[in-house]
Amino acid sequence: MKIKKYLLIFLLLFTSSYAEVTIIGNKSTNITITNANSAFDYFTMAKGNLKVFYLKSGSANDEFFSFIGKDFNEMKKIWMRLQLTEGKIAVALNSEDEMLEKVASTRNSIGYVSTSKVNSNVKSIFTIK
Amino acid sequence: MQQLNLFFSKEFEGKWGNFNSFVNLELNNNFNLEKNYGNIKLEEAWVRYSYNDYFTVKIGLFIPAFNNFNEIKNRMPIIPYLFRPLVYEASINEIIAIQNFVPTNANVQIQGNVDVTEDITANYAIFAGNSEEKYIATNPSGVIYRGQDTTKFKMVGGRIGLKYRTLKFGISGTYDRNNLADLFEGSNLNPNIVRYRFGTDLSFSFNDILFEAELISVKGELKAAHKDFIKNYSKNVIVKKYSDLYNLSNELDNLNDTYNNINLPSPSDPNYINLKKQRMLLLSQIQQKQLQLQQMFTQLQKVSENRLFLGDTYDKLFYYLSLGYNITDEFMPYVSYSYYEDGLDARFKDGMQQYSFGIVYRPITEVVLKAQWTQQNIDKINYKSNFYHAGISVMF
Numbered sequence: 001m002k003i004k005k006y007l008l009i010f011l012l013l014f015t016s017s018y019a020e021v022t023i024i025g026n027k028s029t030n031i032t033i034t035n036a037n038s039a040f041d042y043f044t045m046a047k048g049n050l051k052v053f054y055l056k057s058g059s060a061n062d063e064f065f066s067f068i069g070k071d072f073n074e075m076k077k078i079w080m081r082l083q084l085t086e087g088k089i090a091v092a093l094n095s096e097d098e099m100l101e102k103v104a105s106t107r108n109s110i111g112y113v114s115t116s117k118v119n120s121n122v123k124s125i126f127t128i129k
Numbered sequence: 130m131q132q133l134n135l136f137f138s139k140e141f142e143g144k145w146g147n148f149n150s151f152v153n154l155e156l157n158n159n160f161n162l163e164k165n166y167g168n169i170k171l172e173e174a175w176v177r178y179s180y181n182d183y184f185t186v187k188i189g190l191f192i193p194a195f196n197n198f199n200e201i202k203n204r205m206p207i208i209p210y211l212f213r214p215l216v217y218e219a220s221i222n223e224i225i226a227i228q229n230f231v232p233t234n235a236n237v238q239i240q241g242n243v244d245v246t247e248d249i250t251a252n253y254a255i256f257a258g259n260s261e262e263k264y265i266a267t268n269p270s271g272v273i274y275r276g277q278d279t280t281k282f283k284m285v286g287g288r289i290g291l292k293y294r295t296l297k298f299g300i301s302g303t304y305d306r307n308n309l310a311d312l313f314e315g316s317n318l319n320p321n322i323v324r325y326r327f328g329t330d331l332s333f334s335f336n337d338i339l340f341e342a343e344l345i346s347v348k349g350e351l352k353a354a355h356k357d358f359i360k361n362y363s364k365n366v367i368v369k370k371y372s373d374l375y376n377l378s379n380e381l382d383n384l385n386d387t388y389n390n391i392n393l394p395s396p397s398d399p400n401y402i403n404l405k406k407q408r409m410l411l412l413s414q415i416q417q418k419q420l421q422l423q424q425m426f427t428q429l430q431k432v433s434e435n436r437l438f439l440g441d442t443y444d445k446l447f448y449y450l451s452l453g454y455n456i457t458d459e460f461m462p463y464v465s466y467s468y469y470e471d472g473l474d475a476r477f478k479d480g481m482q483q484y485s486f487g488i489v490y491r492p493i494t495e496v497v498l499k500a501q502w503t504q505q506n507i508d509k510i511n512y513k514s515n516f517y518h519a520g521i522s523v524m525f
Contacts (some may be wrong), residue, residue, distance in 0.1 A: 088149070
């Protein structure tokens with residue numbers, strides 16, 4: 001019985017821990033993100049004329065979408081609407097390494113990765129804590 | 130297949146800002162050139178230049194920013210409906226014309242966003258284009274080719290709105306001309322009626338609830354003479370057309386009699402050639418009159434139909450409300466209500482209502498299975514009809 005209790009506490013502690021995520025941009029990207037709402041506006045391309053990258057899956061996704069207050073499917077529907085009406089395309093990427101590479105090489109672009117992955121080729125815009 | 134849209138988009142970036150080009154080709158009703166099914170239409174083709182958030186300009190052929198639903202009415206994968214709110218439903222466009230309520234295309238639009246607070250953004254759009262499609266030439270004539278708008282009438286309009294995350298509110302308006310040449314044909318009245326459209330929209334998604342609502346009011350500058358003409362349409366047009374038809378029919382009878390009274394002598398008779406010429410001339414006149422009679426009969430049918438559905442004012446009103454709830458990520462039921470009123474159409478003068486209940490199932494974001502029940506009511510004439518729709522929208 002005691003073992004089960006400790007196991008439960010361990011699992012709760014384990015599941016509540018998370019990897020910190022940072023919103024990153026190309027070095028040419030000149031924007032300021034201060035909260036979830038401004039992040040939402042930039043990632044839904046309502047502001048900034050930015051190229052948006054997102055991850056197809058991964059733990060960084062959970063943290064990021066939870067922060068901006070929309071789940072992954074809702075955001076995909078918003079991006080689909082933008083693509084079909086405005087021709088603005090949010091690009092899906094397979095991994096955080098690819099995200100770093102794409103953001104570093106695409107002018108006026110934004111994305112997000114685990115904070116531990118951020119390198120000097122990209123600009124760190126906002127850290128989700 | 131009811132509808133297939135092919136989208137082409139390309140982004141360009143330079144030191145002066147971003148350019149974006151977009152083409153939307155629409156194929157309807159099992160388009161097949163060989164069997165002459167359906168049709169193909171260049172729905173949109175535009176270039177957009179974005180200098181910054183405050184200033185973006187769009188040039189080409191596109192659907193302007195009027196209320197919320199106008200720009201997405203044909204984007205089936207992102208809307209829940211199979212049968213859209215009344216004035217937006219393309220399949221009943223011959224009965225309720227979309228362009229009577231919203232501008233269907235424009236040629237230049239300037240738009241932008243301005244931050245009001247850290248979280249609230251104001252946006253604006255100003256657009257211009259030709260007046261409605263009814264001004265476009267449909268028959269080649271002289272140097273005018275089909276598809277050309279030869280009128281001087283232009284449409285101008287705009288929308289201003291506020292946005293907080295997914296909460297959007299806006300007011301819209303247009304000024305243009307409504308081509309009522311069919312109605313005022315045969316009179317000396319100016320059939321190009323000045324028209325104002327006013328709209329307001331509100332939409333949001335909060336937690337799992339989706340809500341959207343719109344209202345559109347249309348006003349026309351009908352002069353007293355126009356109203357008088359409409360009021361006395363039977364006397365002014367139908368009685369006159371019947372009288373013209375009667376006179377023409379008499380003329381035709383007389384020509385027939387004259388023709389029949391000319392008996393041709395034998396070819397050796399010296400009058401033979403003259404009489405033969407007279408008969409040929411009469412025959413040609415008879416054929417012309419028959420053609421005129423046919424045209425006049427078609428016109429009479431048209432004006433009789435006009436009379437049958439003719440209301441007594443111009444003003445129009447439309448509104449709709451929709452509420453959906455995401456039970457899961459994939460599954461959303463919704464209810465929708467729309468109301469339509471048209472003072473110029475006796476059928477809809479006292480209003481028409483549409484109730485809908487639908488289910489949307491989205492196994493993946495790009496695929497949507499839809500089912501919808503719709504009921505339309507016109508209380509005054511006890512009209513009630515139920516429609517059941519099922520379909521799938523896919524984006525790839």
